[in-house]
Amino acid sequence: MTKEERKEKAMALHKQGCNCCQSVVLAYDDKLPIKPEQAMNVAAPFGRGLAGCREVCGCVSGMAMVCGLTGHTDQTRTLIEKFRSENGDIVCGRLLQKGKKPCNELVGYSAGLLSEIL
Numbered sequence: 001m002t003k004e005e006r007k008e009k010a011m012a013l014h015k016q017g018c019n020c021c022q023s024v025v026l027a028y029d030d031k032l033p034i035k036p037e038q039a040m041n042v043a044a045p046f047g048r049g050l051a052g053c054r055e056v057c058g059c060v061s062g063m064a065m066v067c068g069l070t071g072h073t074d075q076t077r078t079l080i081e082k083f084r085s086e087n088g089d090i091v092c093g094r095l096l097q098k099g100k101k102p103c104n105e106l107v108g109y110s111a112g113l114l115s116e117i118l
Helices: 003-015 020-026 034-047 060-067 074-089 092-098 101-114
Strands: none
Touching: 003 020, 003 034, 003 074, 003 101, 020 101, 034 060, 060 092, 060 101, 074 101
């Protein structure tokens, strides 16, 4: 899949009701060593900034999960720093306060960032 296809898939999943973390992770379900249902369950508590607590953005958590599951842990920090640089933060609550990008756009952006390493 292309970068744009990954972004579109993630954004569509988000619009269909997946949380931000699930959407990013499931956009790469074909590259994961676990079943999509397992990925969905593992990512579920990380949406809305870790179980709705508005802490680390679920998109960021999703990128980290995909990195870990695909053996790219050494590139996790680079992706997180790119996310922070582009969006001004990695904390859900502060991202929502800034309101620069809707969550669905952040989901697409994160899925696109992952395509740079996968």
